[in-house]
Amino acid sequence: MSGRFDGRVALVTGAGAGIGAACAARLAAEGSFVGVLDLRAAAAKATAAAIRAHGGTAVALTCDVSDEKQVREAVTELVTSFGRVDVLHSNAAVLDADVYGRDRDLDGLDVAVWDRTMEVNLRGAMLMVKHTVPVMPDGGAIVLTSSVSALVGDTVHAAYGSSKSALIGFTRYVATMYGSRGVRCNAVAPALVLTETARRAMTPAQLADKAAERLLPWACSVDDVAGLVSFLLSDEARCITGQTVAIDSGTLAHRPQHAVHQWRDGQ
Numbered sequence: 618m619s620g621r622f623d624g625r626v627a628l629v630t631g632a633g634a635g636i637g638a639a640c641a642a643r644l645a646a647e648g649s650f651v652g653v654l655d656l657r658a659a660a661a662k663a664t665a666a667a668i669r670a671h672g673g674t675a676v677a678l679t680c681d682v683s684d685e686k687q688v689r690e691a692v693t694e695l696v697t698s699f700g701r702v703d704v705l706h707s708n709a710a711v712l713d714a715d716v717y718g719r720d721r722d723l724d725g726l727d728v729a730v731w732d733r734t735m736e737v738n739l740r741g742a743m744l745m746v747k748h749t750v751p752v753m754p755d756g757g758a759i760v761l762t763s764s765v766s767a768l769v770g771d772t773v774h775a776a777y778g779s780s781k782s783a784l785i786g787f788t789r790y791v792a793t794m795y796g797s798r799g800v801r802c803n804a805v806a807p808a809l810v811l812t813e814t815a816r817r818a819m820t821p822a823q824l825a826d827k828a829a830e831r832l833l834p835w836a837c838s839v840d841d842v843a844g845l846v847s848f849l850l851s852d853e854a855r856c857i858t859g860q861t862v863a864i865d866s867g868t869l870a871h872r873p874q875h876a877v878h879q880w881r882d883g884q
């Protein structure tokens with residue numbers, strides 16, 4: 618194993634599945650020691666085991682990112698193993714049916730859905746940054762996972778979209794607060810990435826609508842996102858901070874309705 622992250626220590630949250638698992642694997646493949654953090658212990662262990670099976674170094678950390686005590690303990694455990702943290706990918710979000718699935722009309726919204734969404738998606742990112750920056754001895758790099766849902770409105774998921782919009786503001790604050798210490802912070806904003814969670818949440822009609830919104834014939838994969846995250850965390854991005862990069866196959870680069878009609882007329 619060798620590459621851009623040789624000898625560096627990475628921490629990835631929500632790394633038990635999907636985008637986070639792919640990012641953890643990518644950072645490990647590029648030479649990083651990786652803390653694989655997830656709420657689900659078995660999932661974190663599985664990702665860490667897969668990294669080790671490919672010759673990488675990883676430790677599984679079980680933690681709810683919305684709980685400050687657990688975050689403090691997880692970061693301490695990683696620092697005890699590897700001495701420091703150099704890069705953080707704060708990626709965990711609450712996407713289960715009981716929260717994201719009930720994030721629908723505002724007039725019927727259970728406030729507990731709003732609160733849990735903010736707790737995990739926004740407070741979780743804040744807690745990860747709060748406890749990681751102090752153990753970045755030589756500067757560092759942070760990427761937060763936002764979403765295209767942060768950049769446009771929709772008829773559902775106001776809590777989710779608002780939490781992801783707030784992450785974009787938070788990215789700029791972190792970049793501003795810690796830039797002088799050599800800490801960079803950026804966000805990525807993916808459109809639909811067909812993780813297992815996304816597949817479960819979408820109907821065939823919704824998937825077709827998403828396909829119609831894209832300019833490119835292909836959707837983004839977890840590996841596409843991992844490539845972007847790895848670039849932003851690497852020294853190749855040393856002059857990039859405070860930015861949000863959409864990775865969306867062109868979804869936001871145009872007025873979606875126009876492409877929808879073009880696509881439908883072409884069928």
Ligand SMILES: NC(=O)c1ccc[n+]([C@@H]2O[C@H](COP(=O)([O-])OP(=O)(O)OC[C@H]3O[C@@H](n4cnc5c(N)ncnc54)[C@H](O)[C@@H]3O)[C@@H](O)[C@H]2O)c1
Nearest residue numbers: 631633634635636656681682709710764807809810812814
């Ligand atoms: N998949 C998409 O289409 C898509 C699009 C835009 C943005 N995103 C964002 O990308 C990130 C990853 O999405 P994904 O599709 O890979 O999801 P996923 O469900 O595959 O993985 C999310 C992981 O986060 C973990 N998690 C949930 N709550 C947690 C908590 N409180 N503490 C620690 N870990 C927790 C889950 O256990 C899970 O392993 C999320 O931030 C999501 O909002 C996803």
